[in-house]
Amino acid sequence: MLRAAVSAAAMAGIDAARDDLIADSAPMQLNICYKCGCGEGTSIMNMKTTGPFDYVIVGGGTAGCLLANRLSADRNNTVLLLEAGGKDDWIWIHIPVGYLYCIGNPRTDWCYKTEPDPGLNGRSILYARGRVLGGSSSINAMLYLRGQQRDYDEWARRTGDSGWSWQGVLPIFKKSEDHWRGADEFHGGRTLDETAGHEWRVETQRLSWEILDAFRDAALEAGIAKVEDFNRGDNAGSSKFEVNQRRGVRVNSSKAFLRPAMQRPNLTVITGAQVKRLRLDGRRVLGVEFLRGNEEVFAAAGRETLLASGSIGSPQILQLSGIGPGALLQRHGIAVAHDLPVGENLQDHLQLRMAFRVQNVLTLNTMANSWWGKAKMALEYALHRTGPLTMAPSQLGAFLKSDPAQPTPNLEFHVQPLSLDKFGDPLHAFPAFTASVCNLRPASRGYVRIKSPDPRAYPAIMLNYLSAPEDQAIAAQSLRLARRIVLGTQTMQKYAPEEFLPGSAFQTDEELVKAAGDVGTTIFHPVGTCKMGRADDPSAVVDPQLRVRGIEGLRVIDASVMPAITSGNTNSPTLMIAERGAMMVLGNRA
Numbered sequence: 001m002l003r004a005a006v007s008a009a010a011m012a013g014i015d016a017a018r019d020d021l022i023a024d025s026a027p028m029q030l031n032i033c034y035k036c037g038c039g040e041g042t043s044i045m046n047m048k049t050t051g052p053f054d055y056v057i058v059g060g061g062t063a064g065c066l067l068a069n070r071l072s073a074d075r076n077n078t079v080l081l082l083e084a085g086g087k088d089d090w091i092w093i094h095i096p097v098g099y100l101y102c103i104g105n106p107r108t109d110w111c112y113k114t115e116p117d118p119g120l121n122g123r124s125i126l127y128a129r130g131r132v133l134g135g136s137s138s139i140n141a142m143l144y145l146r147g148q149q150r151d152y153d154e155w156a157r158r159t160g161d162s163g164w165s166w167q168g169v170l171p172i173f174k175k176s177e178d179h180w181r182g183a184d185e186f187h188g189g190r191t192l193d194e195t196a197g198h199e200w201r202v203e204t205q206r207l208s209w210e211i212l213d214a215f216r217d218a219a220l221e222a223g224i225a226k227v228e229d230f231n232r233g234d235n236a237g238s239s240k241f242e243v244n245q246r247r248g249v250r251v252n253s254s255k256a257f258l259r260p261a262m263q264r265p266n267l268t269v270i271t272g273a274q275v276k277r278l279r280l281d282g283r284r285v286l287g288v289e290f291l292r293g294n295e296e297v298f299a300a301a302g303r304e305t306l307l308a309s310g311s312i313g314s315p316q317i318l319q320l321s322g323i324g325p326g327a328l329l330q331r332h333g334i335a336v337a338h339d340l341p342v343g344e345n346l347q348d349h350l351q352l353r354m355a356f357r358v359q360n361v362l363t364l365n366t367m368a369n370s371w372w373g374k375a376k377m378a379l380e381y382a383l384h385r386t387g388p389l390t391m392a393p394s395q396l397g398a399f400l401k402s403d404p405a406q407p408t409p410n411l412e413f414h415v416q417p418l419s420l421d422k423f424g425d426p427l428h429a430f431p432a433f434t435a436s437v438c439n440l441r442p443a444s445r446g447y448v449r450i451k452s453p454d455p456r457a458y459p460a461i462m463l464n465y466l467s468a469p470e471d472q473a474i475a476a477q478s479l480r481l482a483r484r485i486v487l488g489t490q491t492m493q494k495y496a497p498e499e500f501l502p503g504s505a506f507q508t509d510e511e512l513v514k515a516a517g518d519v520g521t522t523i524f525h526p527v528g529t530c531k532m533g534r535a536d537d538p539s540a541v542v543d544p545q546l547r548v549r550g551i552e553g554l555r556v557i558d559a560s561v562m563p564a565i566t567s568g569n570t571n572s573p574t575l576m577i578a579e580r581g582a583m584m585v586l587g588n589r590a
């Protein structure tokens, strides 16, 4: 139904806004540097070659766009960026609520599906990953979160590199940040003496909902403090989420980092280019082989190849190239170049979606189900770039402990003024809101493993959600906590809330774990499949400098290197990894 509202918005006067948005997203000039008539099945002998480039970056997503900017800033470096998807020139990438059109759409999403998961009572779920310039930052929920100080101090402990500690990464977060508050101890913003950096715009949201303010008051009544800022390393309490938007329009990593660099003659960007595998000479990477339509091309890398293909794409490319678990590769007839636990250690946040029917208050369900409401939303966006079309899926957040023994908050609430059965379904016809809660530091681990040597075949994505007993206990505790806030506080009584998802029938621990399996779904934060770690860590794929162990000329620089998932949303931590990764690559040239 909201989709219908959004379409109506487009028809009912959004054209003025569209002109602006298109100007923001002017088509890029692509320097396609080869012309090749060869067809499928080209052998190495007659495969077209492009380059050599100093650096070949695979994947133009969150990390890849920032890398392309930083590495091409020095005009002496030649840089090639390869992206399997297309340009980010579709209007629904830029109107915030357009994620409803982008997720699950092959134009912008790989549209993966997970393996049937016992923790989800045998369900297999859609697993969105951006397949377009900007990658997942083009289709994501735009929430700006860094995680907690403790996360990064733990990374430093696990890698032996103090540069990954909170003190080490805070200046790196600030380097690309353009925070609405301006520069201060915790935030970045361009000062008069700076000419570069600070491209990653962070703003407050441009709408509010009575029901979400009431949830925040109820959380306070339940002992959860109201706070100003989730991004000082100590997130605890409730606040409105900040978002990566500029005046009501999405900021993705392509717009922030790639477009400003597009005119540089030393940067080449090729879209529609799906990398099949790395080409190796022994243990040295020479470059990558990619498909573009029916063409097969070899792109030579003079200095380094940088995988930024995300937590699904990067392990898949490594495995297809013979770098991965030996037995898995042999099963698919791939010669083993180096036996490494690539694709293991997959971690994600599982959100448990609880929905409550309410009275005496407006929610998006009500507005999106009336023509008057739709027209009002469209007009508001067209005239002011405010209102529900600027909506991130969640506006209100809260961080808290599932039990006092936790060292720092281990739960995150995403609260939304709407309800639906599952993503892609219409909004319910009655007023309701959703309070989804996730365990920020799950112990369950999954994997990404190729199913075929064909690069076009999707790998198996197995999350094993709720397989660790402690995750089951936390799931039951978190559902009870949500009930305490919504059903157990005076504040919420005014709205007569009634839980309909998962429903009051679920009460015992066992029943609540079953309910978690029914209502649980991804919040789209896969990490860890090319984990970084010390030389003596057998589960590490890359070293603290992000170099693939035992292989020359190759790094992985994206969300897959996180040794442990951050206690928050993962996009801006991935940008931080890319920023530090670029510094490492450039430092290496000295």
Ligand SMILES: Cc1cc2nc3c(=O)[nH]c(=O)nc-3n(C[C@H](O)[C@H](O)[C@H](O)COP(=O)(O)OP(=O)(O)OC[C@H]3O[C@@H](n4cnc5c(N)ncnc54)[C@H](O)[C@@H]3O)c2cc1C
Pocket (backbone or CB within 6 Å): 058, 059, 060, 061, 062, 063, 064, 082, 083, 084, 085, 103, 128, 129, 130, 131, 132, 133, 134, 135, 136, 137, 139, 140, 141, 142, 143, 144, 145, 273, 274, 275, 276, 308, 309, 310, 311, 313, 314, 317, 523, 524, 525, 526, 558, 559, 560, 569, 570, 571, 572, 574
């Ligand atoms: C629906 C959704 C909502 C989310 N909401 C939020 C949020 O609100 N806040 C937040 O902080 N995080 C959010 N995230 C998570 C965040 O967006 C990701 O953690 C982050 O984008 C990961 O960045 P990356 O560079 O590792 O991968 P990506 O951004 O996914 O980039 C990988 C790129 O590599 C390309 N690629 C893959 N394989 C190949 C290949 N073989 N050849 C060539 N190119 C290839 C892909 O097409 C893609 O463009 C969300 C994610 C999704 C999907």
